[in-house]
Amino acid sequence: MEEKIIAHMTAEALYDFTLYHTYSKFAGFLTNVLGLAVGFMGIILVVTGKSPAVSLVFYLLASAAFLCFTPVQLKLRAKKQVQLNPEFKGETEYTFDEEGITSLHDGKELSYSWGQMKKVVATPKTIGFYYEADRALIIPKMDFKDRFVPIMKLAVEHTVPGCVKVR
Template sequence: MSKSMDEQVEVTIKEEDMYQFMLHCEYKRVMGIVYLLISITCLVLFPFSLIWGDTALTLLLLAGGLFHTLFTPLSLKLKAKRQVLMNEAYKEPFLYTINEDGLVIEQKENKFEYQWEELLKVVQTKTLVLFFLNKRLAFIMPIRNCEESIEDILSILKEQVPEKKLNLR
C-alpha cells in the first residue's frame, strides 16, 4: 500500500463501542425499524387498553411495547459486554492505517489489508467510524481513539471511498 497520505490510529475496543455498533446494526435494518414502530404503537395503545378493561390485551401491549424499546437494548448491552470480555482479540489494541489505497489492520503478528473497493460501506456515527465488510461485520474505529486526526481521516475517506459506499455525518 502507498504511504503518501497515511493516518495511523491505535484502536482499543471497549464495551460501549461494541454496544454502539450493535445498536447501529439493529436499528438500521428494515426489520429493526418495523419492530421499533410496532413497540412504540403498543406503548401508545397500552394506556387505552387499561380503559377498555381487557387484561390480556393490556399485558400483550405492555410486553410488545417493552420488547424492542427496552429488552432489545438491554440484551445488546449484555451481548456487547460478553463479546468484549470473552474475545481475546479485544484485549490488545489494533493499529489501523488509513491511506489512499485502503485500510490496513494490524494486531500482534496479524495483518489484514483491504482495498476501498472491497468494503461494502464506510459509516460514521456520533462515536464511531465503521468499515463494513458485509451487513453485520465491520471494523470498529472509535472516534475517541483518533480525535486529533479525525478530519484528516475523513478527508482521505471522502477522496478515496466511492460516494455510494460512504455515509459520513
C-alpha cells in the same frame, strides 16, 4: 499519504455501534413499531371499554419488553464480546493510505482495499468501515484523535461516491 492510529475497543463503543447496526435496518425499525403498537392497542382497548383496565398493565409491560429487550441484549452482548473476543482485546494499529486500510492486531496483519468498502458510517462513538454487508472495522472515535479529518478525507477520495456517511 499515510495515517496511523492505535485503537482500543471498549464495551461502550461496541454497544454504540451494534445499536446503530441493529436499528438502521428495517427489522430494528419494525421492532420499535411493534412495541409502540402493543402499547397503543392496550390503551385504545381500555379506553373504548373492550378490555378491562387491569389488562392495560399487561399491554404496557409487553410494549416495554419489545422496546427494551434488544438494547439490553446488545449491551450485555457487547460487554461479553469485549471480554471474550480476541479481535477486541488489546490494541489494534490501523494504517490508512491511498490503497486502503491495514489492521495489525496481535501480530496478525489484514488489509482491506478502499474498493472493498461498502460503506463508512458514523455513530456517536464510533466509525464503522463496512467491508462486507454485515462485517466492519469498528474504531472508537476517540482513538482517531487529530487524525480524523485526514483519514475521512482518504475515505471520501478513495471510495465509491456516497459510500461515506459521516456527519
